[in-house]
Amino acid sequence: MTTVTWTSDEIMTVTAARALEDEMSCFVGIGLPSTAANVARRTHAPGLWMVYESGTLGTVPDHLPLSIGDGVLADTADTVVPVPEVFNYWLQAGRIDVGFLGAAQIDRYANINTTVIGDYSSPAIRLPGAGGAPEIAASCGEAIVIMRHSRRAFVDQVDFVTSVGHGRGKGDRERLGLRGAGPTRVITDLGVLEPDPDTGELVLTGLHPGVEVEQVTQATGWGLLVAENVIPTPAPTETELSVVRSLTGNRQP
Amino acid sequence: MTTVTWTSDEIMTVTAARALEDEMSCFVGIGLPSTAANVARRTHAPGLWMVYESGTLGTVPDHLPLSIGDGVLADTADTVVPVPEVFNYWLQAGRIDVGFLGAAQIDRYANINTTVIGDYSSPAIRLPGAGGAPEIAASCGEAIVIMRHSRRAFVDQVDFVTSVGHGRGKGDRERLGLRGAGPTRVITDLGVLEPDPDTGELVLTGLHPGVEVEQVTQATGWGLLVAENVIPTPAPTETELSVVRSLTGNRQP
Amino acid sequence: MVLSLDEAVRTLVHDGDTVALEGFTHLIPVAAGHEIIRQGLRDLTLVRMTPDIVYDQLIGAGCARKLVFSWGGNPGVGSLHRFRDAVVHGWPAPLEIEEHSHAGMTNRYVAGASGLPFAILRGYSGTDLVGNNPNISTVTCPFSGQEVAAVPAVNPDVTVIHAQRADPSGNVQLWGITGIQKEAALAAGRVLVTVEEVAETLEPVPGQVLLPGRIVDAVSVVPGGAAPSYAHGYYERDNSAYQAWDGISRDREAFNTWLEEQIGVPAAGGT
């Protein structure tokens, strides 16, 4: 008898990959998002059109890039455009269906902090900053957040709003002139959170295999709402895992 | 005994060519300006850096282009850039030393009309319009106007200001935020006009061989001021004429 | 994706549309313009930096209600006589005009391609274009207090361009003088590209612009579709045709004859 097991990175990657549909255009960052997009393209979404912020449009790397400006992205792209074009002509113009975001902190309305922990002028921890995230969150058709679940990361209110999720609730995005739908799901190592359509507040809607609801609520720094019908994440298939592992070079644990 | 003779186009072309210095960057249009720039590059200004508004930077055509977007310009350019770059990164940024302008009408302050003769909303004659001219006149280090002298063309006030020369006089360019020096000379088939440094009004400063001052004042639709010291244009040299004619394919008349 | 020109125009261009057929003396989509005349489209707002003889033909044939432009001429030859006749005499129909400088039109396309409502530039200051065109305004720099010109984005319903090659997925490759075609295509709601040929794979060429197939709605294979302008690497400009147009276009009757004989449609106006 074979028992399929996986790491928390792998279940996050596979869940994120499944969120991508064939023929979508996808703004990809390095790390899990890049792995997820490349898994999707090798499984159910062969027509996924991947864009990296270095200007590589429609790239089909044969291995995972080491950075968002890796040479393999340029070598395999439909075309490489200068950075102003990728931000102005592609992202800002609303041509990207889905963008991935990571975060150091996220709050109950899916606002995202990648700037500082603590006070901005004298921070406890200085993080890399905004990069492409504010406009990915603003202008992509939708955004998918991937991050590990912990009370330190899932906080009632972020220390710094680097990228706007759903503001202080429903209607805020429209008021701020943000044209995409914003974060439509937050994929963690425990499950999936989605904004309530009426309030914009994140609700637990999916649980990974073997995870209990209480684990998730305890790892969340606010009173997390739980959907009536929490959908269990189907276990990663052997195909999915083997594609993930061939890309990351990791063996089965 | 040989008598060197030339046409009015040839004396204008040669005079314009002489106004270009080696290593200058020059925004070139089709017709006489293109011939003049190419004559300069083949005679005293081999390092002249020619830019055509189609985006060809540093082009060295081996024959005169038929249009500002002729293939020979692309084939021989240092680089071809998209049209937004030639206007924004090169012209607007103030990187072009000298630009050529033609005109249907010019007035005593060297304001230029290439739009309509008569009233704008019901014109007597509809001309091609602005093209690159307003910003060439605004942003090049200086502008050189080439046109035939006649009372119909040299008018007290143009019917339509397509491109600003010296406005209503000294100080107007600064007030309007125009950063180049504007038209520094107007080269005609009769002579050369330059703006008075104190008033901005055009003054006759040069006369082509065989032309009398009175011919010029009679061909000008306002009371043309004449410089104390009008400089006679040196006759075209045989070299200059032979270069002009090899480019235009015209034989000596 | 790959459609006949007839079908592509029928599908993508409609009466009343704002249409840009772009090209900067190179790769002018002339054949597509003729197909628009042939299909009898009307009330078009035609947009282009450099309307040339194909726009003269569209105007003379009565397709256009309005022209948005920055320089309307027969490049290297002279004026556009059908355009003149429409503006001065309203023949065959009155033509509303909105005119800009090249710098302004360029930046209108850039704003359109960028999803911005407007563009800023240093331009127009002191010219009579300002008072005669409500689509030229100013904004003040919030940092320096400097005033700069502002023009609204242009977003054609349809942009039509001609290119050297496409692949079967509709990726389009053009090179040589690439002009404003990328921005004109990205600014548009729909994009039609006529090409010299379709190739299985597009071998990269220095200086190329590649338009990804996902922004292209239809490709039509029309060899010679840019003539009498030229296609870099394929054929040269037919300068005699530009010169001949001067004669044809000066005279309404000669133009009407051209329209019937060359395009196969009846004249739009009497003479």
Add this chain to the structure above:
Amino acid sequence: MVLSLDEAVRTLVHDGDTVALEGFTHLIPVAAGHEIIRQGLRDLTLVRMTPDIVYDQLIGAGCARKLVFSWGGNPGVGSLHRFRDAVVHGWPAPLEIEEHSHAGMTNRYVAGASGLPFAILRGYSGTDLVGNNPNISTVTCPFSGQEVAAVPAVNPDVTVIHAQRADPSGNVQLWGITGIQKEAALAAGRVLVTVEEVAETLEPVPGQVLLPGRIVDAVSVVPGGAAPSYAHGYYERDNSAYQAWDGISRDREAFNTWLEEQIGVPAAGGT
């Protein structure tokens, strides 16, 4: 035009300058950055979209007074520890920061290259970047009434980039991921380019950017000058060096040792 790196930095970069060493994970001008450290330049305002390990080194060495940026990290590895230490603990000197998003920085360079005082974009709305950076504002579209973000142009005193090739006239050719280098160079008062090699003629390459020699002040031949980043067509990224930097940079003493041993200068601060 072609100068030694030592002479080029000495001539073009001065204490107190605003300096952009640009590159987007590709063609990072690392050797030029090390030369700036070696020459002991001080009070620099460093500008870059993606400050990475060479900026960490410049900051740790005490060259910088201020950093203007949009994402400061060790690409693919993690955080910049010298940057963190300067911001959080003021070591070896306090570091003023001005931070933007990539979209904002990109357009600041575009405005700088275009001779405009500012740029507009859709961005920043609702973020805390707005209140913490006076160089983020808004303007209202005079046509639609829509509000968009505004950022001032950035015009470095000096831009330093690395490229594959130059010719003896200083024409510079780079290809692969070309990033923001063209705009960063055009926005600058002075331009220094380190290159892998000088070639008599620059054979055109698909996707290349060519910077005309007239905007380049000095070219220095520094083969490998982008390592440990990569030069497309010349050498690969040395990923282990990025990973090793994480360990070196976490510790002030290890950093000081690196500074003395690798760059040959004494440490700027105690530990």
